[in-house]
Amino acid sequence: MSNILFEDQIIGQGDFPEKPEYGSDFIECTFDKCNLFERDLSNLNFTNSTFSGCELSMSKLQNVQLNNVIFKDCKIMGVDFSKCTGFLFEANFYNCILDFCSFENLKMQGVTFKDTSMKGVDLTGSNLQKSNFLNTDLHDARFSHTNLKEANLSTAFNFIISPTQNNLKKAIFSEHNVKGLLYEFGIHIV
Template identity: 30%
Template structure:
């Protein structure tokens, strides 16, 4: 028998260690995790709605079937999380300076997220979706971007020869920006 979902609302975990290490089927709504110590915590089938998780420490944290919605994740070092069965979706999140480098993010979904200056270096983003995302200043170097969808994303610019991009999707305005670094002009 499945336990009842747990709701944490307007809790302040800022700059603290969380009271428990395992959270299953929990919703965190309007909670402040700024600088919180999430090291070793496990979040399974959890939702973070309208939360501030900026600069939280994610070392060895487990994220499995987690949704971040309308949340702030400035400087989030997701690359420090436990990679085993890692799965998270991001909707309408502010993720400037997030660290996702070296991660296996196949079919990862980023929807209406601001990912300015996020670092994806060495990440496997095969089939990833960047739907209406702002990728200004984001770093894509030595990435697997095959079948990734950038067709509604904005602001991305990366070296085509430094990434695997076969069958990646781009829009005409986006491809103009992408080719601009090579001095190529695309006429309408």
């Protein structure tokens, strides 16, 4: 059985297949205002595609491939991205709500989170080297054995990151958010 190929298409709210065939490929597609709440998107492949204004909360992403995928203005709460295939995982998030998602143990070098809410997100064991957290809310985000080498957190806020349990070599912080690095030491900055 061959995979179904969707290429260079604009897929609107009612156009997303009800039960996409196993292994379907979406290449250079734009998903516009699709409601994929609690949908099972397992075993699908998305390449060079954009999700714009979509609802993906609680969707299932078992063995999903995200290769150069952009999420803009999307609500993606409670999604376990760690179930995605780690091979070629490349996604960027702009003005999204990613609260309570898991990126545990994912290799996501160079990913951008911009103007995004990441409250309660699990980043344990993730490789976020050279990633950008631009104006991103990291309240209650979990960082443990996370590689943040050369990451830009200069405009991120509400985070607590242990410098002894995470790789922060050459990471960028601002003088306004450095207190999140000192929490475990009981040091207060006024």
